[in-house]
Amino acid sequence: MQISKEKYSSYKAVDFAKDIHFIGWRLSPDESNNKFWTDFQNEYPACKPEINQAIRVLQSTKLNQCSLSLEEKKEELTKLKVRIRNNKRKVILLRTSYVAAAACLIGALFVLQNLFIKDNQINDTIARGSKVIQLITDEKVSILPRNARITYRTDGSILISENNNKSQSITSGRKRNRLIVPRGQRSYLSMPDGSKIWVNSGTEVEFPALMDHNKREVNVSGEIYLEVSKDPKRPFTVKGDNFSVEVLGTKFNISSYPSDIVKRVVLLEGKVKVQSSNNQSLILDPNQMAAITKNNLTVHEVDAYNYISWKDGVLTLNSQPLSDVVDYLERYYGIEIESCAKADRMKCNGKLILTDSIEDVLNSIAMTMPVKIVKKENKIKICSTD
Amino acid sequence: MSEKLNQLPTDDLFLLDRFINGNDDAFTIIYNRYVNQLMAFGMGWGFDKETLKDAIQDVFYKLYFNRKAFQGVSNPKFYLIRALKNRILDIQKSNMDTTDLTGLEFSVRPTVLDELIAEEERNKIEKQIELYLNLLTGRQREAVYLRFIEEMEYEEIAIILEMSAPAVRKLVCRAIARIRTEELSLVMLLCISRMIN
Numbered sequence: 001m002q003i004s005k006e007k008y009s010s011y012k013a014v015d016f017a018k019d020i021h022f023i024g025w026r027l028s029p030d031e032s033n034n035k036f037w038t039d040f041q042n043e044y045p046a047c048k049p050e051i052n053q054a055i056r057v058l059q060s061t062k063l064n065q066c067s068l069s070l071e072e073k074k075e076e077l078t079k080l081k082v083r084i085r086n087n088k089r090k091v092i093l094l095r096t097s098y099v100a101a102a103a104c105l106i107g108a109l110f111v112l113q114n115l116f117i118k119d120n121q122i123n124d125t126i127a128r129g130s131k132v133i134q135l136i137t138d139e140k141v142s143i144l145p146r147n148a149r150i151t152y153r154t155d156g157s158i159l160i161s162e163n164n165n166k167s168q169s170i171t172s173g174r175k176r177n178r179l180i181v182p183r184g185q186r187s188y189l190s191m192p193d194g195s196k197i198w199v200n201s202g203t204e205v206e207f208p209a210l211m212d213h214n215k216r217e218v219n220v221s222g223e224i225y226l227e228v229s230k231d232p233k234r235p236f237t238v239k240g241d242n243f244s245v246e247v248l249g250t251k252f253n254i255s256s257y258p259s260d261i262v263k264r265v266v267l268l269e270g271k272v273k274v275q276s277s278n279n280q281s282l283i284l285d286p287n288q289m290a291a292i293t294k295n296n297l298t299v300h301e302v303d304a305y306n307y308i309s310w311k312d313g314v315l316t317l318n319s320q321p322l323s324d325v326v327d328y329l330e331r332y333y334g335i336e337i338e339s340c341a342k343a344d345r346m347k348c349n350g351k352l353i354l355t356d357s358i359e360d361v362l363n364s365i366a367m368t369m370p371v372k373i374v375k376k377e378n379k380i381k382i383c384s385t386d
Numbered sequence: 387m388s389e390k391l392n393q394l395p396t397d398d399l400f401l402l403d404r405f406i407n408g409n410d411d412a413f414t415i416i417y418n419r420y421v422n423q424l425m426a427f428g429m430g431w432g433f434d435k436e437t438l439k440d441a442i443q444d445v446f447y448k449l450y451f452n453r454k455a456f457q458g459v460s461n462p463k464f465y466l467i468r469a470l471k472n473r474i475l476d477i478q479k480s481n482m483d484t485t486d487l488t489g490l491e492f493s494v495r496p497t498v499l500d501e502l503i504a505e506e507e508r509n510k511i512e513k514q515i516e517l518y519l520n521l522l523t524g525r526q527r528e529a530v531y532l533r534f535i536e537e538m539e540y541e542e543i544a545i546i547l548e549m550s551a552p553a554v555r556k557l558v559c560r561a562i563a564r565i566r567t568e569e570l571s572l573v574m575l576l577c578i579s580r581m582i583n
Contacts, residue, residue: 017511023518028562057500064429065497067422262399293460324400341411
């Protein structure tokens, strides 16, 4: 762009907002105009406030402004919901007429199914529906105490300890061990190489019974925070649902719950390489997060501690909607919470201490936000009081 | 014209997740969050408010019974805008006798909302933005709108414009280049008009 910077030196915010080059920069930024306006601001720092104000003016500018008022939105939504309800009735009517035919078919299928998947299914229901922590070594299932801490020793034996220091020892399996932490509980795993793994609720971790001499491998479904000991000879790999993370020695968090569309890797210290199943890969620096979806792998700048604070029993919030917090608490405490749409949209800020009692946590939410907690027949509901 | 915020995608995706798993509150939130952006995009095609309201209803109605369509979607806005555009094209087809859609062109009308600025100045800013965008063809305008206003990826815009991603990239680049050459003549024009006045 061959425009002199000097002519802009006396511009006020409104003048910038009217300037065709300035508008061009805001509407279609590219290398050349980005450079021009950065250079300009460096040369004439006094103009910065005016420029920032002009940016705000343009930001507040709507293209094709046509917003619905709150009433209009409500009205449209009501119409939409009526339409949906009418359609649902139709579907139900249709369904009943098919019921007889379907019943025969289902009966037949049920017999077939029972013949085939007996064994697997039993194993799986034990694992997933359970309310206690389980450690599966080969075929043997051990039930562990609440929030148990697990220490893996170099000789292959496993030490299980509780909060009050009672401990027991069990023998490791020969191949791989599986640790299953249900919703509402957490665990901690110390590996023979000195690496530490904090395991969040609703998580399954699989790891080798004995560490190989040339690699370390852990599989995860759910959320873990790792502090990996340095060992250049044995790279440490964590595999999630549709991605893997390769590290040398570092601290990072992985969230890979099957029910979440986005899986996340957040790095606190060191360097890791994230590779998605469709062969995209990237290197993360500290305070960066990789967001992995089925088709995409993206990097975001974050405050890493916000994603890791769960291991200290704290949830750090920066304007997240209450609906996210509710999701989190449901998983963390293994309970169901209903919340009304208005409360869902409220933004939460600050630190929420995740004590042992969900009642305390809910009360502290009710104390700091315009909501009330209603308990009815074992159901918890959060309602807006605004 | 919002600045590209360093916002996490989690908020949207948590919401989607809840919606796919049958949560109707999430459906309501998605509606409230996107309805105005959809209205704005629809206005670009020259439709009136009532027609657009109905078209958007159709989009959400269909979505409600087809939640699975959202599985694997990482950007709900993209999905909704694409669905709305398809719906708009359908309406347009049924309104016209022929299937000739060349008359349909995306247009943009800016409104400055900053109340601290005098109305006269606001009008001037609006005129300038419009002038800037009118240097483009309809397709370029649509691409620039989706890219810089709705902050979509080239791959997503490509699907909406039914062309390849590199072609969209070229389209946007050409738009920028075109603006740049026009800028010069524009500056000259402005100078001349000032001299005459």
